[in-house]
Amino acid sequence: MKDIFVLMEHRRGEMRDVSVEMLCGAAKLGGTVVAVLLGKDVDAFAEKAAGYADKVLYVNDPLFENYNSEAYQKALSALIKEHGPGLLLIGNTAQGVDLAPALAVELGASLVTDITALEMDGDKPKPTRTFYGGKLDAHFAMKDADLYILTVREATFTAEEPSKSGEIVKVDNPVTEDISYRKFVEYVEPEVGEVDITQSAMLVGVGRGIREDKNLPVVEELAQALGADLAASRAVVDAGWLPADRQVGISGKTVKPKLYLAVGISGAFQHVTGMKGSEVIVAINKDPDAPIFGIADYGIVDDLFKVVPKLTEKIKELKGA
Amino acid sequence: MKMVVCVKRVPDTAESEVHIDASGKDIDKSRLSFGINECDNYAVEEAIQIKERLGEGTVTVISLGDKDSDEVIRMALAKGGDEAIRLEDEAFKGGDGLAVAKALAAAIKGLEYDIVFTGALADDDGYGVVPAALGELLGVPHATYVKKVEILEPGKRAKVGRELEGGLLEFLEIDLPCVLGIQTGINEPRYASFKGIKQAAKKEIAIKSAADLGLDASEVGEAGSWAVLEQFTPPVVGEMAEILEGEPDETAAKLAAILKEKGLV
Numbered sequence: 389m390k391d392i393f394v395l396m397e398h399r400r401g402e403m404r405d406v407s408v409e410m411l412c413g414a415a416k417l418g419g420t421v422v423a424v425l426l427g428k429d430v431d432a433f434a435e436k437a438a439g440y441a442d443k444v445l446y447v448n449d450p451l452f453e454n455y456n457s458e459a460y461q462k463a464l465s466a467l468i469k470e471h472g473p474g475l476l477l478i479g480n481t482a483q484g485v486d487l488a489p490a491l492a493v494e495l496g497a498s499l500v501t502d503i504t505a506l507e508m509d510g511d512k513p514k515p516t517r518t519f520y521g522g523k524l525d526a527h528f529a530m531k532d533a534d535l536y537i538l539t540v541r542e543a544t545f546t547a548e549e550p551s552k553s554g555e556i557v558k559v560d561n562p563v564t565e566d567i568s569y570r571k572f573v574e575y576v577e578p579e580v581g582e583v584d585i586t587q588s589a590m591l592v593g594v595g596r597g598i599r600e601d602k603n604l605p606v607v608e609e610l611a612q613a614l615g616a617d618l619a620a621s622r623a624v625v626d627a628g629w630l631p632a633d634r635q636v637g638i639s640g641k642t643v644k645p646k647l648y649l650a651v652g653i654s655g656a657f658q659h660v661t662g663m664k665g666s667e668v669i670v671a672i673n674k675d676p677d678a679p680i681f682g683i684a685d686y687g688i689v690d691d692l693f694k695v696v697p698k699l700t701e702k703i704k705e706l707k708g709a
Numbered sequence: 710m711k712m713v714v715c716v717k718r719v720p721d722t723a724e725s726e727v728h729i730d731a732s733g734k735d736i737d738k739s740r741l742s743f744g745i746n747e748c749d750n751y752a753v754e755e756a757i758q759i760k761e762r763l764g765e766g767t768v769t770v771i772s773l774g775d776k777d778s779d780e781v782i783r784m785a786l787a788k789g790g791d792e793a794i795r796l797e798d799e800a801f802k803g804g805d806g807l808a809v810a811k812a813l814a815a816a817i818k819g820l821e822y823d824i825v826f827t828g829a830l831a832d833d834d835g836y837g838v839v840p841a842a843l844g845e846l847l848g849v850p851h852a853t854y855v856k857k858v859e860i861l862e863p864g865k866r867a868k869v870g871r872e873l874e875g876g877l878l879e880f881l882e883i884d885l886p887c888v889l890g891i892q893t894g895i896n897e898p899r900y901a902s903f904k905g906i907k908q909a910a911k912k913e914i915a916i917k918s919a920a921d922l923g924l925d926a927s928e929v930g931e932a933g934s935w936a937v938l939e940q941f942t943p944p945v946v947g948e949m950a951e952i953l954e955g956e957p958d959e960t961a962a963k964l965a966a967i968l969k970e971k972g973l974v
Contacts, residue, residue, distance in 0.1 A: 489810075498935040686951050
C-alpha cells in the first residue's frame, strides 16, 4: 500500500482537532502515515504530529505563516510528485475546501469532499458523505486514480492517545514562484454584541422554521418565560432577523448551556457542532426526520406555532405556582 | 467589469421530508418545491451590487440544467442580470462537482470576464467543489466562503474576506480575473421588481450542449466525475430523542413538566 499523507491544519498558534483525528483514522487503514506540516516556526506541532504519524514532513518557511491556498497547493503538489502517496486526507474546513478541489484538478486525483465515514477496497477509498443537509447518507465509488483525496468532516475519526514517534523530516520550501496574485492581508474578529451566548445557562435556538422576523415574538416570549437567551441558526442570522453574535455552529459560537431548546431548527451538522455539548437538548420541529431529533433528548414533532405558545403558557403557570 | 454568475436550481428540503426513490440513487422530488440554491442567490446579488456601485459592467447568468432551470435564470435576469446561458445535455446528467465545473469552465472560457461568482456550496449535494475547481480549470485564482468583496481596482484587483470557523474573517487580496465562491449572509438579496420580471421574460437564454462547448461526453456527467453515487441510505443516528406525543396542549405540558423535574424551570 502506498503512503497516506495527512495535512496538518493550524491557525494562529493552534492545531485543529481534525488533524489529529485524521492521523488516528489513517493509522487504521494500513500503510505508512505521513503528516505534512507547512508553517513558520511550528516545531511544537511537528512534535505533536510525530506522536501519531510514522513520519512528519515539515516545511518551515515564512510563506506558510498564514494559510494561503495557492502556497499550500504548490507545496503539496511538489511533495506529492516527489513522494507519490496514494491517499491524501485534508480537513473539510474553510481552508480544506479552498484547497482540495484545485489540487485535485491540478494533479488529476479523484476527490470526495466532506466525508463522514470511510471504508477501503484495497487501496481505494469508499467514502460516505451526507446529502440534503444531513437528511441522507450517500455512499460513493471513486474513479481509479493514482492519488485519492478526501476532505474529512470533524469527528469522523476519533482522536486517541499518541502511540508513535515518527521521524521529523525537515524539507526545504518547494515553492519558488511569486504568488502575490493571492496575498493574505489580515484576520478580522467577528463583532461582539450585548449578550455572550457562550455564557448563557439556557438558550432558545431559533431556526428557519420561524419563517419571518415578525414571528420572533413567539420565541422571545418563550425565552423570557424560561429566563433564557435567544440563539440562532445560520439561516436566521443571514436573513438579518437576529445579530451574528447569536449564531451557533461552525461559523458561529460553540455553546454548552444547561438547556438548549431548538425551535424550527433542522439540525444540519454545521449547527449541531456548536450545540451538541449542551446538557439537555429539546427540539420542536414539524419534520419527524429532522436530524436534530437524533441528538435531542426530548422532541416534539409538531408545528412550532401551535406548540411554543402553549409551552410558554405552561412554563409561566409553573413559575407562578 | 464583466461578471459571470453560476446558479443552480435545487429542491428545497430544509423543512421537508426526504424520501429515497426506487433507484436508491435519487430522491422522490414530486412533492418538493424548487428554487435557486441559497448561496447562489447571494452571489447574484453581489454581482448586481458591484455593477451598480461601479456604475458600469455586465452580469451573465449561467446555469447547468434542463428547461426547469429557466425559472431561476429569469429571476436572476429580473434582478439585474444582462445575459443568460443554460448548459443542457443528456451527457451532463449525474455529474459531481468536477463534472459541473468542467462544463461551466468550457462555457466561461469563451467569454470575457473579470469575476466569476458561484455559491460556496450547494444545498442539495453540499460538495463545495465548484469555486476552487473552476478557478483551477480556468487558470485563474479563486477564493471560497467569501463574505466580503471590495473592488480595489476594476478589472485588476479585489480584496475579499473569507469566512472561517467561529466567524473569523480572513482578508486577502486577489488579482482579477478570479473565481469567488460566495457564502450566505454577504448581502441582502433583493426581490425582483414587476418591471424586471416582465423584461426578463423577453430575454433570450442561449442553450449550449456539450458539443457546442467542445466537450466530449466522456469528460462530463457521471463519466467525467471524480466519484459516482452508488446508494442513498437513511443517516445513522445516535439514540433518538424521546418523542412526546399528543396534541400541542399535551406535549407542551409534558415538556414543561420534564423541564421542571430537571430543575430548569
